[in-house]
Amino acid sequence: MVHVYNTKVRMKDGRVGELICGNGHKTDFSAPPEFKGNAGVFTAEDALVASVNMSIMQTFLHLTEKKNIKVRAYEADANGILGHRKGNECIIRIVVHPKITVDPGTDIDIIELCLNEARKYSIIANSIHATLVVEHKMETYKA
Amino acid sequence: MVHVYNTKVRMKDGRVGELICGNGHKTDFSAPPEFKGNAGVFTAEDALVASVNMSIMQTFLHLTEKKNIKVRAYEADANGILGHRKGNECIIRIVVHPKITVDPGTDIDIIELCLNEARKYSIIANSIHATLVVEHKMETYKA
Numbered sequence: 038m039v040h041v042y043n044t045k046v047r048m049k050d051g052r053v054g055e056l057i058c059g060n061g062h063k064t065d066f067s068a069p070p071e072f073k074g075n076a077g078v079f080t081a082e083d084a085l086v087a088s089v090n091m092s093i094m095q096t097f098l099h100l101t102e103k104k105n106i107k108v109r110a111y112e113a114d115a116n117g118i119l120g121h122r123k124g125n126e127c128i129i130r131i132v133v134h135p136k137i138t139v140d141p142g143t144d145i146d147i148i149e150l151c152l153n154e155a156r157k158y159s160i161i162a163n164s165i166h167a168t169l170v171v172e173h174k175m176e177t178y179k180a
Numbered sequence: 181m182v183h184v185y186n187t188k189v190r191m192k193d194g195r196v197g198e199l200i201c202g203n204g205h206k207t208d209f210s211a212p213p214e215f216k217g218n219a220g221v222f223t224a225e226d227a228l229v230a231s232v233n234m235s236i237m238q239t240f241l242h243l244t245e246k247k248n249i250k251v252r253a254y255e256a257d258a259n260g261i262l263g264h265r266k267g268n269e270c271i272i273r274i275v276v277h278p279k280i281t282v283d284p285g286t287d288i289d290i291i292e293l294c295l296n297e298a299r300k301y302s303i304i305a306n307s308i309h310a311t312l313v314v315e316h317k318m319e320t321y322k323a
Contacts, residue, residue: 040214040262042225042271046233048254054237056230060212062222068238069203071183076204081235081304082185083201088227090189094197095211095224111191119183119303127306128185160262161224163270165308 053078082128085165086117089131092161093171097135100151100158109178110138122166131167138176145175196221225271228308229260232274235304236314240278243294243301252321253281265309274310281319288318 043059046066052074053067068074069082090113101108113135120129139148156162156171186202189209195217196210211217212225233256244251256278263272282291299305299314 042229042260044226044230044233044258046237046256052241056234058222058226058230060223060226061220062207064205066234078203079201079205080203081231081238083187083203084227084231084234085304085307086185087187087199087201088224088231090187091199091209091227092224094189098195113189115187117185122306125306126303158268160269161228163265163268164228164310167307
């Protein structure tokens with residue numbers, strides 16, 4: 038089966054637009070403030086970095102679920118750095134910092150394997166040119 | 181000056197997470213329904229397609245503004261198609277369909293030049309592997 042992801046954008050008021058996503062999410066967006074856009078709204082640059090960050094988390098949780106590993110908490114900061122590639126501006130590097138909390142006694146090697154596989158099999162990680170680095174921290178759950 | 185785009189994700193309830201973007205946008209997300217996620221929320225796949233769609237629009241509006249061309253309306257559907265690249269699942273093709281409304285007498289060649297340049301210089305278009313196709317329609321504004 039072919040999966041297709043659809044989004045719609047529409048100019049609203051000057052450089053502010055409306056975004057309607059195929060899975061139901063709607064929001065306003067603009068350019069980032071440094072490119073004459075507005076603060077407080079979504080941007081294309083945030084969306085690209087967010088897509089990688091969300092995809093790594095979802096792929097990791099899918100893999101740990103398949104191995105019956107309980108993940109107590111997962112959070113991650115991701116930074117996308119603007120640079121040049123073949124003379125054009127683009128996001129050249131994305132660094133994701135997951136912080137993962139698991140139960141005492143959990144096999145840490147399996148968690149690290151799942152993170153490596155999440156980076157390897159994430160649909161979005163495989164859709165971008167940027168160098169992708171995943172640097173994680175692990176914590177043990179305290180009730 | 182180096183521009184860095186930051187986003188944060190956090191596991192909330194099972195496979196639903198919270199996304200907090202550097203420019204202020206917040207929303208819930210999950211995997212798409214076909215990958216055991218929830219309908220009605222944002223997804224990584226929608227975010228990638230949206231980032232291209234938003235970036236083409238913002239770059240086009242920036243270019244037309246620089247040339248003092250009045251754009252009366254802009255809307256665009258974008259479809260991202262899931263496929264395989266080097267054996268891994270990824271978004272292999274994104275097709276953007278802008279519909280642009282301009283005043284009668286506007287130089288259509290300049291509009292087409294701006295669209296071609298938007299496709300060429302869009303930060304996000306230059307950050308992805310997918311084949312990107314932009315197929316536009318033009319309309320004349322009727323008061």
